[in-house]
Amino acid sequence: MAARSQHPNRRKIAMERIETLFAEAERVHAEHPAWSDRYVERALAIAMRTRVRIPRALRRRYCRRCHAYLVFGKNARVRIHGGKVVVTCLACGYQRRYRVVKPDNGE
């Protein structure tokens, strides 16, 4: 780790890049959903390489299994079931359950 030359701002820049990629994914999704999925992959690659955590709000906008960018109501179904929020990816069918907690407003 230490041997590789690292830029001091790399994590900050990485976070900005992740945010712009998700913003672009959102912007472009209506016309080119495939690009959005590609941008998610890019963002994940950056996050992994720089070991930056993707913010929770963004983490819930892509599918854990197929990495599709999710637009609720379009390619993702959101339902309340048994006190949990169930998000179904309509591309691969993967269901992700989120608990509902009071102080937690991550959606």
Added chain:
Amino acid sequence: MITPQNVIRHELIGLSVRVADSSNPRQIGIEGTIVDETRNMLVIMTREGQKRIQKRYATFDLRLPDDTRVRVDGSILVMQPEKRTGMRIRKLR
């Protein structure tokens, strides 16, 4: 913030570009938005469709979100996009 100092380490997808110079004269002047990036290529969405430009042999004029313009030699961008963050002690300009 994306600045002229950190463009080469920042995200290029979404920026407007113009190909300022290229070893292929037909590519000079191509204008549009960057929609994808690979190790060696930039994919630019123009009015006439997508154009894939090799980074190595071209120079790009990038327009940043705050409307400043930067000229970047494509050969220093030749690297996987996720690797660009973090690396490198700055080269010229």
